[in-house]
Amino acid sequence: MADYPVIEAERLTKRFGTLTAVEGISFSVSRGDVFGFLGPNGAGKTTTMKMIQCISPRTAGALTVLGMDTATHPREIKAELGVLPQETNLDPEFTCRENLLAYARYFDIPVSEARKRADELLSFVQLQEKQDVPIDKLSGGMKRRLLLARALINDPQLLILDEPTIGLDPQGRHLIWEKLKALQAAGNTIVLTTHYLEEAERLCNRLVIMDRGKILVEGSPANLISRYVGNDIVEAEHTPEVVSCLEEMGARFEIYGDMVQVLTDQPREVAKRLFETCNPGHVFARRASLEDVFLKLTGRVLRD
Amino acid sequence: MTDTEDYDQEYSYILPRVSRSALKVWRRNWDVFFKTYQVNFLPPFIEPVLYLLAIGFGLGMFVGEIDGIPYVEFIAPALLSISMMNSAFFECTYSSYVRMYYQKTFDAMIATPLSIDDVITGELLWGATRSLIYSSVMLLVLIGFGVVNLPSSLLVIPFSFLAGLMFACIAMCFTAITPGIDALNYPSFLFITPMFLFSGTFFPLSILPEPVQLLAIAFLPLTQLVIVARSLTLTDLSPLFGYSLVWIGVVTTIFFVLSTLLMRRRLIV
Ligand SMILES: Nc1ncnc2c1ncn2[C@@H]1O[C@H](COP(=O)(O)OP(=O)(O)OP(=O)(O)O)[C@@H](O)[C@H]1O
Ligand SMILES: [Mg+2]
Numbered sequence: 001m002a003d004y005p006v007i008e009a010e011r012l013t014k015r016f017g018t019l020t021a022v023e024g025i026s027f028s029v030s031r032g033d034v035f036g037f038l039g040p041n042g043a044g045k046t047t048t049m050k051m052i053q054c055i056s057p058r059t060a061g062a063l064t065v066l067g068m069d070t071a072t073h074p075r076e077i078k079a080e081l082g083v084l085p086q087e088t089n090l091d092p093e094f095t096c097r098e099n100l101l102a103y104a105r106y107f108d109i110p111v112s113e114a115r116k117r118a119d120e121l122l123s124f125v126q127l128q129e130k131q132d133v134p135i136d137k138l139s140g141g142m143k144r145r146l147l148l149a150r151a152l153i154n155d156p157q158l159l160i161l162d163e164p165t166i167g168l169d170p171q172g173r174h175l176i177w178e179k180l181k182a183l184q185a186a187g188n189t190i191v192l193t194t195h196y197l198e199e200a201e202r203l204c205n206r207l208v209i210m211d212r213g214k215i216l217v218e219g220s221p222a223n224l225i226s227r228y229v230g231n232d233i234v235e236a237e238h239t240p241e242v243v244s245c246l247e248e249m250g251a252r253f254e255i256y257g258d259m260v261q262v263l264t265d266q267p268r269e270v271a272k273r274l275f276e277t278c279n280p281g282h283v284f285a286r287r288a289s290l291e292d293v294f295l296k297l298t299g300r301v302l303r304d
Numbered sequence: 305m306t307d308t309e310d311y312d313q314e315y316s317y318i319l320p321r322v323s324r325s326a327l328k329v330w331r332r333n334w335d336v337f338f339k340t341y342q343v344n345f346l347p348p349f350i351e352p353v354l355y356l357l358a359i360g361f362g363l364g365m366f367v368g369e370i371d372g373i374p375y376v377e378f379i380a381p382a383l384l385s386i387s388m389m390n391s392a393f394f395e396c397t398y399s400s401y402v403r404m405y406y407q408k409t410f411d412a413m414i415a416t417p418l419s420i421d422d423v424i425t426g427e428l429l430w431g432a433t434r435s436l437i438y439s440s441v442m443l444l445v446l447i448g449f450g451v452v453n454l455p456s457s458l459l460v461i462p463f464s465f466l467a468g469l470m471f472a473c474i475a476m477c478f479t480a481i482t483p484g485i486d487a488l489n490y491p492s493f494l495f496i497t498p499m500f501l502f503s504g505t506f507f508p509l510s511i512l513p514e515p516v517q518l519l520a521i522a523f524l525p526l527t528q529l530v531i532v533a534r535s536l537t538l539t540d541l542s543p544l545f546g547y548s549l550v551w552i553g554v555v556t557t558i559f560f561v562l563s564t565l566l567m568r569r570r571l572i573v
Contacts, residue, residue, distance in 0.1 A: 106417065
């Protein structure tokens with residue numbers, strides 16, 4: 001197997017007129033990785049996906065996918081990619097099955113082979129019963145699943161999933177996670193973007209957090225959590241008493257509205273001392289999550 | 305790895321780079337068309353019958369003959385030409401725009417090995433095919449009414465593909481620059497409708513003032529279609545026959561290049 005990275009980006013930049021959507025980001029995705037892009041709305045995730053897909057030319061920097069330059073080998077690269085776009089673009093004139101068959105044709109897959117794969121994929125995403133249903137009769141979750149099936153029709157070397165579980169109910173999300181886990185176990189390389197931090201924590205072995213076109217941090221979920229927030233978090237009500245108490249203890253804490261968060265490796269002790277000495281109302285100890293890292297790095301203010 | 309500023313240049317080539325994959329785009333539209341063929345085949349049957357009855361026979365009662373030709377036979381090739389123009393033009397304006405903007409079909413296609421040039425070329429070939437289908441059906445009706453000569457009229461069938469391709473290419477340029485679907489009404493009303501009347505369709509160009517005649521012959525695409533189609537259905541070669549064919553070939557080439565160029569500019573961001 002070739003030893004080049006599946007994706008290699010160096011100082012990758014994309015400008016739309018005067019707006020810089022992606023600003024000099026560098027990252028590298030290896031074979032078998034499930035690589036996540038997190039970041040607030042407008043961070044530049046989709047723009048980055050589109051550059052990897054060779055449908056949006058970069059403004060500057062270098063970008064190779066499967067060892068080929070996206071600027072000079074779009075056809076060859078696209079033949080090896082499976083893409084699930086953020087905006088659904090299934091063909092509304094066709095049924096589920098016809099969508100897969102039409103897509104297979106774009107990849108030059110022979111008809112008999114395409115039929116076989118369409119059947120397999122429809123059952124993989126549990127849509128056999130809907131195979132002859134037109135697209136506008138599908139629920140949002142079914143459309144996402146069909147998009148995943150469509151992304152797999154050419155047996156891609158690299159899967160690019162732009163918010164694969166957007167708008168899905170918990171069942172739908174779990175189903176997609178299960179499928180992605182299976183794909184990962186089979187050795188697929190997956191790049192995904194998501195706003196669901198739990199999803200990134202479960203699926204990704206590596207991820208980056210982007211904001212305003214730049215990569216803020218990179219690492220594995222566990223690594224990022226211990227690096228930026230520690231293992232545990234104790235939450236208490238935000239009262240002057242609690243604050244002065246924590247200051248006395250010399251604890252690392254942050255105030256978010258009516259809540260105080262203590263970052264600590266000894267949650268039991270902190271909780272106990274709070275209870276005993278500061279009359280904290282209720283106290284809640286939990287494990288730190290990627291969400292804490294995310295909010296810490298990108299702030300709590302809403303983006304447009 | 306190469307590291308280059310302004311890769312946008314890579315995409316600013318002039319001549320379209322088309323592969324055989326364009327046929328897959330054509331095939332997609334063909335499949336959709338034949339899924340609903342009952343609806344799609346009705347208009348080309350009904351339209352010429354209405355025109356022939358109302359204008360050809362009705363108005364023809366008063367007009368009688370033009371240049372020694374019965375009026376219905378005079379307008380029969382015009383009906384064919386108008387059908388070529390309309391079917392290709394409306395396919396590659398409104399319908400292509402719907403596929404591009406609302407259905408995101410182009411986006412889905414360019415995520416596969418297909419390039420934008422392939423997609424646009426496939427759409428243009430489909431517009432031309434639609435012209436061929438519609439005018440062939442119409443030709444059958446006209447043959448049924450006995451208002452076109454055989455066998456020369458059969459050459460209208462291959463010609464309708466070329467003629468359709470020209471209008472498809474012109475249409476695609478409007479689609480590439482239109483800010484929205486409503487703005488496509490402008491080329492329809494300002495370009496297609498006047499041409500419908502002033503291209504030697506329902507009355508000969510020779511009754512117009514000479515400068516207008518010359519303008520129509522020099523610049524109006526439909527005029528060329530009518531000249532060629534009338535030569536074929538009447539088996540009477542117009543002196544402008546060769547000129548019109550070359551005109552169509554040249555204009556098709558120019559607008560083909562222009563339409564792919566404009567579409568790349570619109571879709572590659
Ligand atoms: N075609 C375009 N033309 C101009 N600006 C664009 C275009 N596409 C994206 N942008 C801008 O680039 C920035 C990054 O957008 P992008 O879609 O990559 O964000 P994102 O991280 O995917 O956000 P979200 O989580 O909302 O999907 C935004 O400011 C957006 O407005
Ligand atoms: Mg996005």
